[in-house]
Amino acid sequence: MNDESLKLAERRRTRQITLAHRSNPVSVGGDAPVSVQSMTTTKTADVEGTLQQIYALAGAGADIVRCTCNDADAAAGLAHIVPRSPVPIVADVHNNYRMALAALDAGVHCLRLNPGNIRRPEHIKLIATEARDRNVPIRIGVNGGSLDERLYQRYGGKVTPEAMVESAQIEMAYFEEVGFDQIKISVKASNIPLMIEAYRQLSEVTDHPLHLGVTEAGPPPAGLVKATAGIAALLAEGIGDTIRYSLTADPVEEARAGRQLLEAMGLRERKGLDLIACPSCGRAEVDVIKVASDAQEALDDLKLPIQVAVMGCVVNGPGEARDADLGIAAGRRRGHLFVKGKVVKVVPEAEMVSALVEWAELIRDDGVEAALAKADAGAAAEAEADRAALLDDKGLDANASEQRVELIRRHLAES
Numbered sequence: 035m036n037d038e039s040l041k042l043a044e045r046r047r048t049r050q051i052t053l054a055h056r057s058n059p060v061s062v063g064g065d066a067p068v069s070v071q072s073m074t075t076t077k078t079a080d081v082e083g084t085l086q087q088i089y090a091l092a093g094a095g096a097d098i099v100r101c102t103c104n105d106a107d108a109a110a111g112l113a114h115i116v117p118r119s120p121v122p123i124v125a126d127v128h129n130n131y132r133m134a135l136a137a138l139d140a141g142v143h144c145l146r147l148n149p150g151n152i153r154r155p156e157h158i159k160l161i162a163t164e165a166r167d168r169n170v171p172i173r174i175g176v177n178g179g180s181l182d183e184r185l186y187q188r189y190g191g192k193v194t195p196e197a198m199v200e201s202a203q204i205e206m207a208y209f210e211e212v213g214f215d216q217i218k219i220s221v222k223a224s225n226i227p228l229m230i231e232a233y234r235q236l237s238e239v240t241d242h243p244l245h246l247g248v249t250e251a252g253p254p255p256a257g258l259v260k261a262t263a264g265i266a267a268l269l270a271e272g273i274g275d276t277i278r279y280s281l282t283a284d285p286v287e288e289a290r291a292g293r294q295l296l297e298a299m300g301l302r303e304r305k306g307l308d309l310i311a312c313p314s315c316g317r318a319e320v321d322v323i324k325v326a327s328d329a330q331e332a333l334d335d336l337k338l339p340i341q342v343a344v345m346g347c348v349v350n351g352p353g354e355a356r357d358a359d360l361g362i363a364a365g366r367r368r369g370h371l372f373v374k375g376k377v378v379k380v381v382p383e384a385e386m387v388s389a390l391v392e393w394a395e396l397i398r399d400d401g402v403e404a405a406l407a408k409a410d411a412g413a414a415a416e417a418e419a420d421r422a423a424l425l426d427d428k429g430l431d432a433n434a435s436e437q438r439v440e441l442i443r444r445h446l447a448e449s
């Protein structure tokens with residue numbers, strides 16, 4: 035057998051959409067690799083807690099993260115989260131169309147709408163128009179469990195693949211009326227044969243990229259088996275452009291499972307060193323992209339299975355990336371090296387990359403605990419002093435997120 039004969043079915047060609055994150059845009063469909071998504075379980079209004087989970091998900095393999103946008107406080111949280119997230123953010127909108135508009139005001143990279151929940155055509159078209167004008171894609175997320183009642187009745191009081199596909203098509207038609215085509219679609223169900231057939235039928239009638247998932251798969255290990263059965267069957271047929279495991283578990287497990295499945299199926303390359311970098315927002319103290327690429331090059335040779343974070347500022351970097359084994363954050367021309375979120379050494383800016391290499395080797399040879407035990411006594415206090423000075427310099431709102439929050443509040447008050 036040659037390598038060609040070992041390939042899965044050719045991937046069905048879909049159109050491509052892009053979630054336009056500032057430093058890490060992610061394309062879905064076309065020739066883009068199949069991407070992994072997950073969803074935060076924190077309250078979106080809890081900015082620091084949510085960002086910390088987003089970093090953990092990115093580190094575990096998530097290319098895209100979804101956060102709920104269920105009220106004005108969540109939308110305000112998104113205004114602060116989006117400029118600091120290392121991966122594109124999708125806002126999950128439930129019944130209230132105004133939350134979709136608020137999420138757009140917050141600057142999110144994508145929306146997810148459930149056609150079973152937002153039903154009034156004028157609301158759907160208003161959201162699509164606003165998304166079109168801002169070049170923000172939307173996922174039409176049909177869910178077998180919340181199918182539009184009229185469709186449910188028309189298909190004999192049953193959730194059928196045909197009813198799910200029709201629900202997506204009705205929504206698409208509204209979007210087309212306003213000239214919006216930045217769409218991806220999901221037709222999830224918890225019943226595996228139903229979900230597989232719905233996606234098969236959908237891929238016959240549209241070339242928009244498809245987001246695969248099994249709803250309410252439950253806790254692992256049964257949930258993992260169930261989700262894998264549905265997602266892997268479709269991927270093996272060449273259907274699917276992005277995937278999400280919906281597990282009753284820490285979402286880090288979802289991201290990890292998604293990544294592992296794609297690696298096992300030969301759809302993504304295996305990760306050795308896992309380097310994550312912040313998007314470099316208004317607080318950045320250094321050229322993050324340059325330091326990250328220098329670090330990648332220097333660390334690649336070591337072939338270490340560890341996670342390393344390169345962060346633009348010491349104000350938020352060590353906290354945001356506290357799940358990384360090792361990281362460095364910039365501030366006042368110095369690099370603040372941290373292990374599992376604890377600052378262990380402060381070095382001149384020019385030595386940031388060499389310090390990362392030195393501590394990566396230390397972790398490889400002796401482990402994380404030994405590295406933590408070698409922390410410089412004064413490092414944490416120095417980092418705290420730099421952090422306080424930077425907060426003094428730039429204030430609490432370096433990204434001007436409060437302007438977006440004011441916009442969100444004004445628009446919600448007007449509507």
Ligand code: SF4
Pocket residue numbers: 117118119312313314315316317318319345346347348349350351354
């Ligand atoms: S510069 Fe600081 S606050 Fe901004 S994204 Fe990077 S680590 Fe986060």
